[in-house]
Each structure stands twice: as structure tokens, then as C-alpha cells.
Amino acid sequence: MMGAPEEQTDIPFTERVMAGELPMNYRTPAIAKYDGTTDPQEHLSRFENVALLHRYTDNIKC
DSSP states (O other): OOOOOOOOOOOOOHHHHOOOOOTOOOOOOOOOOOOOSSSHHHHHHHHHHHHTTTTHHHHHHH
């Protein structure tokens, strides 16, 4: 008898990104959620600056 089908979720990240581990001291950046009312490039620049300051790897940035 076959078991129940496994639930599958579409994840937009590669296996390499999903396999990356977060450092023990990782904290989500204190950047407001983008709401579509301001310049998106400015929002991304803020995130990139925080990522650079905290030396986030590419996996963490995803």
C-alpha cells in the first residue's frame, strides 16, 4: 500500500542556499518591510549596506 503523498512546497531557492546555515548570532536586519510607496532601489541599498556591515554570505542574503 502506498503512503500519503509527500507535501511539496515550491521554494524559490537552490539547494545550496537552503543548505546554508545561519550563524549563531544571526539577527534579521532591522529594516522596515518594503511597502511599495518609496524608491525600491533605496530599500535595496539599505539592505545591501546592512549585509555588508554584518558580512552576510550570499546564502544569508537570500
